[in-house]
Amino acid sequence: MSSLSGKVQTVLGLVDPDQLGRTMTHEHLTMTFECCYFPPAPRDEAVAADPFHMRHLHWLRQNPYSCRQNLLLQQETAAVRDELLAYRKAGGGAIVENTTAGLDRDLPTLRQLAKDTGVHIVAGAGYYVDCTHSEDTKRMSVEQLTDVIVAEVLHGADGTDVRCGVIGEIGTGWPITASETRVLRAAAHAQAQLGCPLIIHPGRDPAAPAAVLRILQEAGADIGKTVMSHLDRTIFDEAALLEFAQMGSYLEYDLFGTEMLNYPYDLKVDMPSDSQRVQTLAFLMKEGYEDRVVIAHDIHTKNRLTKFGGHGYSHILNSIVPKMLNRGVSQQQVDKILVDNPKRWLTFK
Numbered sequence: 493m494s495s496l497s498g499k500v501q502t503v504l505g506l507v508d509p510d511q512l513g514r515t516m517t518h519e520h521l522t523m524t525f526e527c528c529y530f531p532p533a534p535r536d537e538a539v540a541a542d543p544f545h546m547r548h549l550h551w552l553r554q555n556p557y558s559c560r561q562n563l564l565l566q567q568e569t570a571a572v573r574d575e576l577l578a579y580r581k582a583g584g585g586a587i588v589e590n591t592t593a594g595l596d597r598d599l600p601t602l603r604q605l606a607k608d609t610g611v612h613i614v615a616g617a618g619y620y621v622d623c624t625h626s627e628d629t630k631r632m633s634v635e636q637l638t639d640v641i642v643a644e645v646l647h648g649a650d651g652t653d654v655r656c657g658v659i660g661e662i663g664t665g666w667p668i669t670a671s672e673t674r675v676l677r678a679a680a681h682a683q684a685q686l687g688c689p690l691i692i693h694p695g696r697d698p699a700a701p702a703a704v705l706r707i708l709q710e711a712g713a714d715i716g717k718t719v720m721s722h723l724d725r726t727i728f729d730e731a732a733l734l735e736f737a738q739m740g741s742y743l744e745y746d747l748f749g750t751e752m753l754n755y756p757y758d759l760k761v762d763m764p765s766d767s768q769r770v771q772t773l774a775f776l777m778k779e780g781y782e783d784r785v786v787i788a789h790d791i792h793t794k795n796r797l798t799k800f801g802g803h804g805y806s807h808i809l810n811s812i813v814p815k816m817l818n819r820g821v822s823q824q825q826v827d828k829i830l831v832d833n834p835k836r837w838l839t840f841k
């Protein structure tokens with residue numbers, strides 16, 4: 493048994509799991525999403541170059557990835573600090589900050605935000621998707637990658653002494669690349685050594701989440717201690733969702749607040765509305781998955797902060813929970829989704 497066993501590791505150190513309270517399991521507080529810039533249509537270039545005006549709010553919500561300034565969340569730490577204070581007032585206790593290597597992870601800022609706001613922040617170890625892997629990362633063996641991830645949890649990451657408390661979000665695309673496969677195997681080996689939580693960003697294909705879990709399973713991961721993110725833009729068919737759910741990971745709906753007509757990374761996808769997300773949660777409750785569901789907003793662009801007319805980190809607590817209760821999800825199930833499931837997942841074995 494390690495010294496981490498039975499504890500949750502935040503950027504300020506180990507805490508008792510009961511201290512977390514309501515927890516968003518997938519957020520970003522400081523990062524850049526430049527890797528996923530999507531050029532605007534020629535007619536929109538002028539708006540994209542100067543987007544932060546009331547008259548452009550609708551365009552920005554519909555085209556968040558087509559504006560370079562909007563992808564630089566790391567420029568908004570003061571606004572994020574205010575939002576975390578509001579999150580605490582709204583009843584929030586903890587946030588899992590999933591920024592991994594490739595997204596400009598900034599652990600000293602996370603530590604300062606935790607000190608300033610009293611929100612428990614759990615940082616992520618490991619690597620994002622292939623296009624962000626450095627040449628060095630692509631050359632590393634599974635064993636070398638495992639050593640890096642383990643060190644990020646046990647000793648600190650990016651040359652700091654800030655320790656990560658979760659592996660991920662580990663990024664994968666579709667199809668899964670060779671480099672992503674090595675990182676997945678390393679994440680599985682590190683998880684097996686440490687008994688720690690793991691979280692996955694799957695590629696944009698309904699087959700992607702199961703394909704990732706199969707790679708992890710073969711490499712010895714604990715699927716019951718693994719969160720599959722972004723299911724809201726990945727699996728749409730109810731039967732397919734139930735088949736995936738049987739594999740045993742946590743099921744994460746983490747794009748609450750995102751409503752867009754055309755999802756630029758895959759135009760075949762109809763991004764659900766928040767009402768449809770709540771319907772899916774109610775469906776999973778009815779099917780008996782109340783111990784397996786976790787939720788969040790995955791804020792990763794500026795426009796989703798309240799400073800820019802967005803919904804902020806308190807949207808689920810303020811608006812989605814009442815809607816869940818109104819749609820047949822019980823208070824006990826809400827508490828499982830927001831408190832018990834995150835706590836169980838985040839506690840080291």
Ligand SMILES: CCC(=O)NCCS(=O)(=O)O
Nearest residue numbers: 595693722725757790792
């Ligand atoms: C870094 C944040 C992230 O990966 N968010 C998911 C965006 S999407 O793949 O659902 O479009």
